[in-house]
Amino acid sequence: VAVIGASADPLKIGGRPLQYLRLYGYRGRVVPVNPNRQEVQALQCVPHLSLEDPMDLAIVAAPAAAAGEAVSDCLRAGCKAIILFSAGFAELDDAGRQAQQHLARAASDAGIALLGPNCLGIINAHTRLAATFTTALENSQLPVGAFSYMGQSGALGAYWIEKAVSAGLGISKWITTGNEAQVSLADALWYLAEDSHTRLIGAYVEDLKQPESFLEAAQVALRAGKTILAIKSGRSEGGRRAVAAHTGADAGSDAYYQSLLDESGITRVASLTEMIDTARLLLSRTPPRHVQRLAVVTVSGGAGALICDAAHDAGLSVPDLPAEVTRELDALLPKFVLRRNPIDVTGAIVSNTPMLGEVLVTLARSDAFDSIVLFLGLMGSIQEGLISAVTRAQKVGKPLILIWMGATPESRHAIEALGIPVFTEIPSTLSILAKATSSRARPICAK
Amino acid sequence: VAVIGASADPLKIGGRPLQYLRLYGYRGRVVPVNPNRQEVQALQCVPHLSLEDPMDLAIVAAPAAAAGEAVSDCLRAGCKAIILFSAGFAELDDAGRQAQQHLARAASDAGIALLGPNCLGIINAHTRLAATFTTALENSQLPVGAFSYMGQSGALGAYWIEKAVSAGLGISKWITTGNEAQVSLADALWYLAEDSHTRLIGAYVEDLKQPESFLEAAQVALRAGKTILAIKSGRSEGGRRAVAAHTGADAGSDAYYQSLLDESGITRVASLTEMIDTARLLLSRTPPRHVQRLAVVTVSGGAGALICDAAHDAGLSVPDLPAEVTRELDALLPKFVLRRNPIDVTGAIVSNTPMLGEVLVTLARSDAFDSIVLFLGLMGSIQEGLISAVTRAQKVGKPLILIWMGATPESRHAIEALGIPVFTEIPSTLSILAKATSSRARPICAK
Numbered sequence: 001v002a003v004i005g006a007s008a009d010p011l012k013i014g015g016r017p018l019q020y021l022r023l024y025g026y027r028g029r030v031v032p033v034n035p036n037r038q039e040v041q042a043l044q045c046v047p048h049l050s051l052e053d054p055m056d057l058a059i060v061a062a063p064a065a066a067a068g069e070a071v072s073d074c075l076r077a078g079c080k081a082i083i084l085f086s087a088g089f090a091e092l093d094d095a096g097r098q099a100q101q102h103l104a105r106a107a108s109d110a111g112i113a114l115l116g117p118n119c120l121g122i123i124n125a126h127t128r129l130a131a132t133f134t135t136a137l138e139n140s141q142l143p144v145g146a147f148s149y150m151g152q153s154g155a156l157g158a159y160w161i162e163k164a165v166s167a168g169l170g171i172s173k174w175i176t177t178g179n180e181a182q183v184s185l186a187d188a189l190w191y192l193a194e195d196s197h198t199r200l201i202g203a204y205v206e207d208l209k210q211p212e213s214f215l216e217a218a219q220v221a222l223r224a225g226k227t228i229l230a231i232k233s234g235r236s237e238g239g240r241r242a243v244a245a246h247t248g249a250d251a252g253s254d255a256y257y258q259s260l261l262d263e264s265g266i267t268r269v270a271s272l273t274e275m276i277d278t279a280r281l282l283l284s285r286t287p288p289r290h291v292q293r294l295a296v297v298t299v300s301g302g303a304g305a306l307i308c309d310a311a312h313d314a315g316l317s318v319p320d321l322p323a324e325v326t327r328e329l330d331a332l333l334p335k336f337v338l339r340r341n342p343i344d345v346t347g348a349i350v351s352n353t354p355m356l357g358e359v360l361v362t363l364a365r366s367d368a369f370d371s372i373v374l375f376l377g378l379m380g381s382i383q384e385g386l387i388s389a390v391t392r393a394q395k396v397g398k399p400l401i402l403i404w405m406g407a408t409p410e411s412r413h414a415i416e417a418l419g420i421p422v423f424t425e426i427p428s429t430l431s432i433l434a435k436a437t438s439s440r441a442r443p444i445c446a447k
Numbered sequence: 448v449a450v451i452g453a454s455a456d457p458l459k460i461g462g463r464p465l466q467y468l469r470l471y472g473y474r475g476r477v478v479p480v481n482p483n484r485q486e487v488q489a490l491q492c493v494p495h496l497s498l499e500d501p502m503d504l505a506i507v508a509a510p511a512a513a514a515g516e517a518v519s520d521c522l523r524a525g526c527k528a529i530i531l532f533s534a535g536f537a538e539l540d541d542a543g544r545q546a547q548q549h550l551a552r553a554a555s556d557a558g559i560a561l562l563g564p565n566c567l568g569i570i571n572a573h574t575r576l577a578a579t580f581t582t583a584l585e586n587s588q589l590p591v592g593a594f595s596y597m598g599q600s601g602a603l604g605a606y607w608i609e610k611a612v613s614a615g616l617g618i619s620k621w622i623t624t625g626n627e628a629q630v631s632l633a634d635a636l637w638y639l640a641e642d643s644h645t646r647l648i649g650a651y652v653e654d655l656k657q658p659e660s661f662l663e664a665a666q667v668a669l670r671a672g673k674t675i676l677a678i679k680s681g682r683s684e685g686g687r688r689a690v691a692a693h694t695g696a697d698a699g700s701d702a703y704y705q706s707l708l709d710e711s712g713i714t715r716v717a718s719l720t721e722m723i724d725t726a727r728l729l730l731s732r733t734p735p736r737h738v739q740r741l742a743v744v745t746v747s748g749g750a751g752a753l754i755c756d757a758a759h760d761a762g763l764s765v766p767d768l769p770a771e772v773t774r775e776l777d778a779l780l781p782k783f784v785l786r787r788n789p790i791d792v793t794g795a796i797v798s799n800t801p802m803l804g805e806v807l808v809t810l811a812r813s814d815a816f817d818s819i820v821l822f823l824g825l826m827g828s829i830q831e832g833l834i835s836a837v838t839r840a841q842k843v844g845k846p847l848i849l850i851w852m853g854a855t856p857e858s859r860h861a862i863e864a865l866g867i868p869v870f871t872e873i874p875s876t877l878s879i880l881a882k883a884t885s886s887r888a889r890p891i892c893a894k
Contacts, residue, residue, distance in 0.1 A: 011828070087793075088783055091748070135825050136853075153749025159824050162853040204749060233752040236759030245785045246748025271753075272852070273872045301538070301693025302600025302651060305680040306718075312683030336535055338692045346534075377606050378582050381458070405719070406583075406609040425720045 001131065002049060002079070004070045005061035006032030006040045013085055013133045014061035017121070018043060020130035020137050027128065031055065049077030057081045059121065059131055064088030064096070067117065071103050075110045082107065083131055084116035090179050090248030091118055097248060104181035118247060119178025120154025123161075125171040126197055132176070136161040145170015146197060147279055150188040151204030152177050152247045156231075156272065160202060163276045168416060169283060172197040179247050186213035189228075193221035200282055202275045203230040203266075207249035211260055218264035227282055227436075228266040229275050232257050267435050274432060277423065281401070281436045285419025288371050288399040291437045294318050295369040296342035297359060299349060303375045303426065304342035307403075310427040311373075314434035318342060322368045332358045353385030360393035360400070371399040371433070375426070376407070383411040394418060403429050448578065449496055449526070451517045452508035453479030453487045460532060460580045461508035464568070465490060467577035467584050474575065478502070496524030504528045506568065506578055511535030511543070514564065518550050522557045529554060530578055531563035537626045537695030538565055544695060551628035565694060566625025567601025570608075572618040573644055579623070583608040592617015593644060594726055597635040598651030599624050599694045603678075603719065607649060610723045615863060616730060619644040626694050633660035636675075640668035647729055649722045650677040650713075654696040658707055665711035674729055674883075675713040676722050679704050714882050721879060724870065728848070728883045732866025735846040738818045738884045741765050742810040743789035744803070745822040746796060750873065751789035754820060754850075757874040761881035765789060769815045779805045800832030807840035807847070818846040818880070822873070825853040834861050841865060850876050 007015035018041045021030045032040035035047040049055060058079040060070045067086040074082050089100035100117060107114035115122065121132035125144045130137055136158035147169050149160045154176040164171060173195060175188040185208060192198045201221065208214050221228055234243040234251020243251040251257075261268050269275045281287060294311055296318055298304040311318050318341050321329070326339045332355055333339065334348050343363075349356045363372050372393065376386060393400055402415060403423045412422045423429040454462035465488045468477045479487035482494040496502060505526040507517045514533040521529050536547040547564060554561035562569065568579035572591045577584055583605035594616050596607045601623040611618060620642060622635040632655060639645045648668065655661050668675055681690040681698020690698040698704075708715050716722045728734060741758055743765055745751040758765050765788050768776070773786045779802055780786065781795050790810075796803045810819050819840065823833060840847055849862060850870045859869045870876040 092783060092785075135828070138825075138828065151749070153747060155747030155824055156749040156753075159852040162825060206749070206752065231753070233749060233756055235756045238755030238759060238765045239752045241787070242748065242752035242755045242789055242791075245787055246752060246791065251752075271872050271874050273875075300600060300602030301689065302598070302603040302653070302680060305653065305686045305689035305693060305698075306603075306678070308685030308689045309680055309682045312685060318685045336539060338539075340688070340692055342689055344689075344693065377602055378585075378609060381582070381585065405606040425718050427718050428720075 001026070001028060001129070002031045002033050002055040002058045003061060004033045004058060004073070006034050006045070007061070008037070008040050010041060015041065016133035017059050017061070017131055020132065024130045024137070024142050025128040026130065028056070049073050049079065051076070051078050054078040055080070057083065057131060060084045060086060061133070062086055064099070064117070068099065068103060071106065071114070075106060075112060079112065081113040082115065083119070083121045084114060085119065085121065085133060086116070087118045089117045089181070091246060100179060100181045107182055114182040116178045117181060120157060120176040122176070123171070123174035125173070132174070134158045134161070140165050143170045144172070146172055146199035146283060147202065148173040148192050148195070148198040148200070149202050150175040150177070150185055150192060152180065152185070152206045152249065153204050154178065156204045159272055160275070163272055164279070167276050167280055169276070169279055180209055184209045186210040186217055189214055189217035189221065193217050193224060193226065199226055200279055201226060201228045202279065203228060205230055205232045205257070206234055206243045206247055207251050208260070215260065215264050218266055222265045228264070229269050229278055230261060230266050231269055231271065231275065232261065267438055269435065274428070277428065278432050278436045280421035281432060284421050286394065286397060286399045288401070288433060288437050291371045291399070291433055292317055293368065293370050294373050295363040295366070296373045296375070297356070297363065298342050298344050298375040299346065299377055299379065300375065301344045303377065304344050306426045307342060307373060307375060307430065310430035313427070314430045316430065316434055319368065322366065325362060325366050325368065328362045329359065332362065350379065350382055353382050353389060356386065357389035357392040360389060361396055364393050364396035364398040364400070369398070371401055373401045373403065376402070376404040378406040380408045380411070383408060387411065387414050390415060390420065391418060394420060401429065401433055448473070448475060448576070449478045449480050449502040449505045450508060451480045451505060451520070453481050453492070454508070455487050457488060462488065463580035464506050464508070464578055467579065471577045471584070471589050472575040473577065475503070496520050496526065498523070498525050501525040502527070504530065504578065507531045507533060508580070509533055511546070511564070515546065515550060518553065518561070522553060522559060526559065528560040529562065530566070530568045531561060532566065532568065532580060533563070534565045536564045536628070538693060547626060547628045554629055561629040563625045564628060567604060567623040569623070570618070570621035572620070579621070581605045581608065587612050590617040591619070593619055593646035593730060594649065595620040595639050595642070595645040595647070596649050597622040597624065597632055597639060599627065599632070599653045599696065600651050601625065603651045606719055607722070610719055611726070614723050614727055616723070616726055627656055631656045633657040633664055636661055636664035636668065640664050640671060640673065646673055647726055648673060648675045649726065650675060652677055652679045652704070653681055653690045653694055654698050655707070662707065662711050665713055669712045675711070676716050676725055677708060677713050678716055678718065678722065679708065714885055716882065721875070724875065725879050725883045727868035728879060731868050733841065733844060733846045735818045735848070735880060735884050738846070738880055739764055740815065740817045741820050742813070742816040743820045743822070744806060744810065745789050745791050746793065746824055746826065747822065748791045750822045750824065751791050753873045754789060754822060754877065757877035760874070761877045763877065763881055766815060769813065772809060772813050772815065775809045776806065779809065797826065797829055800829050800836060803833065804836035804839040807836060808843055811840050811843035811845040811847070816845070818848055820848045820850065823849070823851040823854070827855045827858070830855060830858040834858065837862060837867065838865060841867060848876065848880055
């Protein structure tokens with residue numbers, strides 16, 4: 001990997017990739033390109049790229065005015081791929097748009113992949129290739145996993161890293177496409193669709209420059225059992241203008257994009273928070289695969305009512321308890337607990353916490369329900385009993401969606417160590433549950 | 448305050464109020480009623496209530512079967528008010544409903560206020576009257592403030608306490624009405640409307656037993672400049688059944704309740720999280736009073752586009768920059784930053800953080816904007832500069848809504864110490880901003 005515009009300052013745009021590639025343990029050779037220095041960040045420089053020492057990847061961290069020449073140098077020296085960080089192209093003015101088109105043509109004529117300009121680069125967590133200047137890697141751990149990001153925005157990609165890592169999710173690939181002079185989101189999706197490490201794809205979409213290719217790639221991904229979650233911006237007139245100012249893209253009509261996402265089997269999410277929460281559910285130990293019929297257990301009648309309302313909004317059902325389940329529950333529940341779904345076990349579980357485990361196991365074993373939604377609130381004093389009740393229920397193998405308002409950090413960590421995500425609010429969790437299972441349920445038509 | 452069914456165990460329902468009243472510093476006399484003991488929790492018992500020593504308030508923590516006699520004792524002994532914790536009334540069966548009606552009639556005939564049954568009691572943070580058994584007070588601080596809760600659900604009230612205190616909000620009054628045999632949410636709202644300490648009311652509503660009285664009280668509250676935020680449950684068929692099982696209430700038609708809330712000038716919120724976040728905004732140092740025209744400043748073009756979309760969804764506008772503002776910005780912004788609203792100041796503020804403060808002050812001084820929305824992401828390395836930029840802008844006095852994704856805990860605390868809430872997600876914050884200002888903008892019709 002060559003870095004053109006390599007800086008001795010590890011906080012500068014041309015310094016960060018050098019820092020990150022070593023910090024995160026990239027094993028390949030890293031070569032700063034600088035005619036005026038022997039060394040940059042303790043790495044030996046070359047004065048310029050040459051055909052005798054061809055690079056797999058060149059990162060160009062030069063200002064826009066110098067980017068053209070740098071790309072020409074890369075092409076002449078036989079680089080296989082180029083990442084162009086430089087801003088000041090199509091997003092700025094017409095001259096920038098023309099310069100960008102010129103670079104793309106040159107790269108394409110040479111058969112070379114060009115990512116950017118105006119992008120934050122890529123990360124491959126498996127090979128530790130942190131070819132980016134995102135500040136998100138300043139303090140991160142870059143855990144390896146099955147979740148990948150692709151998007152025009154590098155900043156949103158940075159927040160995605162921060163949120164994914166904070167949520168305990170592992171990362172596979174991270175691709176920011178910026179202005180997309182050549183490599184587009186469709187290309188990124190083809191790569192992720194075929195990447196064996198990626199199981200879940202989070203996308204931030206401003207526009208799609210190759211919608212048909214994108215659609216095909218999405219179908220390959222879905223056939224491979226992958227889920228794609230997408231944020232699409234530029235839905236409003238103001239948003240469209242902001243998109244144009246950002247990456248020079250035309251966000252187009254939202255109705256068009258919605259139908260395209262629908263056709264692709266892609267699940268649209270409203271925010272990064274929703275994307276990450278959906279990922280927490282889908283990457284949990286027993287992810288919900290098909291959710292229509294919920295058994296709901298709560299410690300609060302009010303919460304039970306709110307869960308029913310939220311389930312209704314999300315298109316999920318809370319059916320009556322079958323007679324045989326009611327019979328089994330009769331042996332477990334106190335008299336004053338109504339045998340109704342949602343089951344409000346009340347504060348009675350404070351004095352008899354194992355009862356909660358029995359109730360959950362009974363419901364998990366019933367064919368009448370696809371998933372169990374458990375609502376807990378506070379109850380720090382009996383947290384150990386609650387955790388063992390959840391552990392017992394988990395063993396049955398049925399998806400368990402846990403909403404625990406006011407859980408202590410210890411409870412939360414203990415439960416998440418079991419591979420069960422802890423959620424803290426009702427409407428958003430039911431909405432996520434419906435979204436997490438919607439694209440999987442969709443039949444994918446062959447082209 | 449007398450506690451009937453007082454328990455020596457501070458974790459039991461009859462033990463918690465005794466514990467809390469002392470723990471939180473209630474200054475009045477607290478009297479356990481127990482014929483079999485001299486002392487309970489180091490407080491001197493009386494064997495029974497008597498007319499010679501009349502109580503202002505009696506808390507009845509007895510089982511349903513014993514509740515009738517306890518209430519009769521209270522009435523005979525001239526108590527002025529009764530809180531009935533006991534469950535097992537209208538929410539359980541018809542016999543329970545009749546027993547409940549009987550108690551209510553007896554209290555009303557005696558001119559005595561009866562709260563409950565099936566409730567968690569009340570808290571007055573100012574007088575430290577913690578007349579409740581909610582587990583939320585186990586580890587809380589009960590800070591004094593202007594935010595009050597009223598609702599049929601005590602459990603949701605408990606989560607409300609936990610969330611409000613975690614968010615740094617102070618509490619005024621907390622009223623759980625349970626089955627509402629006599630005292631209803633309308634009565635609670637009359638009290639809060641006239642309570643000089645309460646500026647903001649959060650309500651959880653399953654049904655309204657005195658809708659006209661509620662409507663009148665809401666108008667008194669709004670005329671006094673108070674805002675009411677309400678969660679209404681039982682919107683769906685399943686939710687209605689769950690409400691009936693919870694407090695024996697009939698949640699009625701949602702269209703009816705929506706029009707009633709609209710007529711009352713009450714802002715409906717979807718969740719406790721939304722209620723608390725709206726409260727954080729309304730109780731901040733410079734709360735938005737009238738928000739239509741937003742100046743948006745971001746460090747990410749993608750975030751700018753998402754903010755425009757979310758503003759559009761929320762009915763807020765992001766107008767063009769006036770010519771004089773553009774002129775002033777010309778002196779501040781680098782060339783490659785487009786002079787457009789939203790203003791994407793880009794990573795340029797990393798090397799020139801004071802510029803952000805100048806930009807914010809320029810926008811805050813312009814009459815073209817009602818509020819400023821500032822989006823920051825990560826940037827822990829320049830957090831001090833960001834905080835001083837925000838501090839400078841705040842001094843102009845215009846509402847500043849800050850969305851900071853991936854802020855460090857230190858940044859967050861420093862900003863919140865200025866009285867500016869830090870939000871972390873785009874769509875929910877814009878939605879809250881619109882909701883926070885909607886009821887204030889509504890003209891309140893005199894009856």
